[in-house]
Amino acid sequence: MKLNVSELLDLSHTLAGDYLAQFEYPWQALDGIKELILALGPTLPTGEYDQPAPNVWVHKTAKVFPSAxxxxxxxxxxxxxxxxxAFIRGSALVGANCVVGNSVELKNVILFDNVQTPHYNYVGDSILGYKSHMGAGSITSNVKSDKTLVVVRNGEERIETGRKKFGAILGDHVEVGCNSVLNPGTVIGRNTSIYPTxxxxxxxxxxxxxxxxxxxAARK
Known part of the structure; x- marks a missing residue:
């Protein structure tokens, strides 16, 4: 399976497109998400975005509930x-027409446009591609139980990421079923569905x- 950024993600559907295009593998972008947001934020049109707190930019058409x-x-x-x-801990770039649902926690993530994390999801140190969807209760596990560095397993190939924290990469149009766990270093190709649990x-x-x-099974 090819794991290149261009094989997994349509970069026209995120403000991070130019940034992600620099990398061979998408997880290589995780280290710089905070700096990316801090650089992008001041360039956003002031007539279109509110800034309710320092280094927080919210589009005027977005709906943020009071308890978020x-x-x-x-x-x-x-x-x-x-x-x-919803608990956005920080370093979260959330695109257009997304849903960050009740009791969802985001940390060090890029959500492309039209991503849905609607119910009780944890998404950390991860990138979710265009129109991907996390079913209720599905989470990314971003740290191995033995705390060793995450390795991406691609058939017989083992790719060292050098990262202690790395959740998952979801390609465009991925559907993750309810109550599923994506273990550290999971990479899911475009248009793939994951059964619940x-x-x-x-x-x-x-x-x-x-x-x-x-x-x-191959999708028919």
């Missing part, structure tokens, strides 16, 4: 909803249906 927490730095894009008790690790090919770790 927006930690700096973050950018909330046009027509996005940040619902009750799955435990996913390694790389999952594009245009697939993941039923179990050893039961992955």
């Amino acid at each position: 927490y927006l930690g700096a730095p973050c950018i909330i894009g046009p027509e996005t909803e940040v619902r009750h008790c 799955s435990s996913v690790r390694g790389t999952i090919p594009a245009d697939s249906i993941f039923k179990a770790q050893n039961d992955i």
Whole structure:
């Protein structure tokens, strides 16, 4: 499976497009998300974005519920909803027409346009591609239990990331079923669906249906 940025993500659907284009693999971009947001924020049109707190930019058409927490730095894009008790810890670039739902926690992430994390999701040290969707209760696990550095497993290939914290990369149009866990270093190709209550690790090919770790069918 090819894991290049261009194979997984349509960069026209995020403010981070030029930034991501610099990298071979998308997880290489995780280290610089905070600095990216701090550089992008001051360039956003002041007539279109409010700045309710230092280094927090919210598009005027976005809907942020009163009980949501927006930690700096973050950018909330046009027509996005940040619902009750959402916890954006910081370093979150959230695109247009997204849903950050009730009790969802985001930390060091890029959400492309039209991403939905609607119910009880944790997304940390991850990138979610255009129109990807996390079912209720599905999470990214971003630290290995033994605290060793995350390795991406791609068939027989092992790619050292050098990162202690790395959740998942979701390609465009990925559907993750309810109550699934994406283990550290998971990479899911475009147009793939994950069955509910799955435990996913390694790389999952594009245009697939993941039923179990050893039961992955090609989408017809």
